[in-house]
Amino acid sequence: MKSVCVIGLGYVGLPLALLSLEKGYTVYGLENSPVKVEKLAKEHPNISLNSPDALLSDVIIIAVPTPVDEKKLPDLTPVRVACEQVAEKLTGKGQLIILESTVNPFVSRKYVLPILEKKGFKEGKDFFLVHCPERIDPGNRTWNVSNIPRVIGALSPQGLELSTEFYKSILSAGILPLSSIEAAEMTKIYENSLRAVNIAFANEMAIVMQNMKLDAKEIIQGVKTKPFGLDLCFPSCGVGGHCIPVDPFYLIDESLKRGFDPSFLRTAMRVNGYMPAYTVSLLMHALNETGKSVNGARVGVLGVSYKRNVDDVRESPALDIIKRVKSLGAELKVYDPFIPDYTNATAEEVLACDAVLLLTDHSEFLDYDYSKVPVVIDGKNALDKKSMSGVYKGIGR
Numbered sequence: 178m179k180s181v182c183v184i185g186l187g188y189v190g191l192p193l194a195l196l197s198l199e200k201g202y203t204v205y206g207l208e209n210s211p212v213k214v215e216k217l218a219k220e221h222p223n224i225s226l227n228s229p230d231a232l233l234s235d236v237i238i239i240a241v242p243t244p245v246d247e248k249k250l251p252d253l254t255p256v257r258v259a260c261e262q263v264a265e266k267l268t269g270k271g272q273l274i275i276l277e278s279t280v281n282p283f284v285s286r287k288y289v290l291p292i293l294e295k296k297g298f299k300e301g302k303d304f305f306l307v308h309c310p311e312r313i314d315p316g317n318r319t320w321n322v323s324n325i326p327r328v329i330g331a332l333s334p335q336g337l338e339l340s341t342e343f344y345k346s347i348l349s350a351g352i353l354p355l356s357s358i359e360a361a362e363m364t365k366i367y368e369n370s371l372r373a374v375n376i377a378f379a380n381e382m383a384i385v386m387q388n389m390k391l392d393a394k395e396i397i398q399g400v401k402t403k404p405f406g407l408d409l410c411f412p413s414c415g416v417g418g419h420c421i422p423v424d425p426f427y428l429i430d431e432s433l434k435r436g437f438d439p440s441f442l443r444t445a446m447r448v449n450g451y452m453p454a455y456t457v458s459l460l461m462h463a464l465n466e467t468g469k470s471v472n473g474a475r476v477g478v479l480g481v482s483y484k485r486n487v488d489d490v491r492e493s494p495a496l497d498i499i500k501r502v503k504s505l506g507a508e509l510k511v512y513d514p515f516i517p518d519y520t521n522a523t524a525e526e527v528l529a530c531d532a533v534l535l536l537t538d539h540s541e542f543l544d545y546d547y548s549k550v551p552v553v554i555d556g557k558n559a560l561d562k563k564s565m566s567g568v569y570k571g572i573g574r
């Protein structure tokens with residue numbers, strides 16, 4: 178791979194083109210805007226602009242905008258136009274086509290791929306399509322195009338290999354190859370949706386705090402001093418303990434009294450409160466896959482406390498799940514080494530059941546052999562999915 182063509186020399190495309198140039202590639206740029214072209218020609222004469230040979234490059238990176246229309250629906254027109262240009266000139270000699278623009282899961286496979294294949298060339302043989310979402314933060318002096326880690330998803334193993342090799346040649350950062358192109362698409366959308374949710378929460382809380390004559394900035398600076406527990410969260414069968422499922426209701430109550438409904442926080446509590454029922458629905462579906470119903474099945478429960486290696490059952494989602502599974506007519510075998518009051522079976526008896534619900538990730542549970550259990554519902558996403566021989570369902574996996 179010697180030449181790189183970047184389509185769209187904006188906030189994302191230009192730094193990438195310059196980095197590729199710095200790393201020794203011959204760099205072509207395709208840019209629509211005449212104003213930008215004029216400026217780029219003066220400032221970056223080493224980028225070959227709008228050359229007819231651009232799309233014959235070994236690597237083609239698409240970095241065009243992905244806006245929403247006036248109805249807030251995705252407008253993939255720039256992606257379509259760029260892909261049509263690429264398709265028109267494909268050489269069939271194994272070019273690597275990288276979509277860096279942010280797109281939804283399935284856009285690469287269902288929208289981009291058919292355009293690229295319309296002249297008869299086949300992905301995985303004649304060219305390779307990968308998605309490597311750009312995460313650049315323009316203006317950030319610490320994190321830039323070369324040191325921000327990347328995730329890559331591809332449609333073929335060769336595509337994944339080639340693109341990993343390419344990014345290794347230009348980045349100083351880590352690269353995480355993912356299992357599918359959709360996984361890469363989703364990673365980027367997850368990141369930005371999470372940020373939108375965090376910002377919305379800060380905004381809703383600002384209104385709550387203003388109504389209480391409290392200073393949002395001071396409070397958030399206070400919150401920031403907590404050295405743990407503010408990081409990225411993973412999904413589970415529910416939240417428990419005396420704090421997270423309880424404290425927000427205090428705030429909801431006070432805010433409602435002051436005339437403001439913190440609907441976002443109420444939604445969060447509703448979603449978290451729904452997870453035990455969702456976990457039971459996973460059990461139903463998994464047992465169904467083995468030809469059984471919950472009614473009459475022997476269901477083993479590992480863990481009753483709300484948290485790993487503690488003996489606290491307050492607000493534990495396991496209590497709700499146990500109640501629901503019992504009411505569906507299952508025979509329950511429960512084991513929690515920290516909670517003798519709820520334990521009615523040994524670990525071996527639990528593992529001999531038709532289905533096992535792992536509801537707490539106590540250390541000793543992680544060492545058990547689940548390979549002979551017909552159904553495992555992993556409420557903490559703590560087990561190795563690959564080591565299962567029966568039906569395995571985690572929360573979101």
Ligand SMILES: NC(=O)c1ccc[n+]([C@@H]2O[C@H](COP(=O)([O-])OP(=O)(O)OC[C@H]3O[C@@H](n4cnc5c(N)ncnc54)[C@H](O)[C@@H]3O)[C@@H](O)[C@H]2O)c1
Pocket residue numbers: 184185186187188189190207208209210213240241242243255258259262277278279280310311312313314315
């Ligand atoms: N800006 C950011 O901070 C950022 C960060 C990460 C990811 N992204 C994503 O990267 C993508 C690009 O964003 P951006 O901010 O760089 O957009 P941008 O508008 O700054 O740049 C895109 C450029 O593409 C050009 N263009 C569009 N279609 C073209 C075509 N067919 N041929 C040649 N040029 C074409 C436009 O003229 C424009 O200059 C988007 O999907 C965006 O969501 C942006």
